Amino acid sequence: MNCSQKHLVHFLSSVVTGTLDEESVRRRRGWSIRYITQDVCRAATNSKWKLPKHILLCATLRHLYRSKQLTTILSRLGHSETYDFSMELETATAKAFDEMRPT
16 A cells, blocks of 8 residues: 555545544545445546455356346446457466466
8 A cells, every 4th residue: 555545445444434544544444445445546547546345246146147248237326347358368367277287
């Protein structure tokens, strides 16, 4: 996490929880603030950054539902990566596992 992301997390923590106490933030709203921060970073970079929240949601949707339409809708709303990205990720993962397998 770079300096500007830390400042954003600190700002959002104080807005969401009303306190600057980091332990309180971690206990109460830590994950929510991280997800909001990832959404802000994605919007600020015009979806150029591939962030964990968006990658994991895309991969999970592909694994559970195999629905291109659902993934496309959430991607257009800015909540996940594209369906094509999930296919590329799955292919790259499969190739990496094949290369690791002893012959």
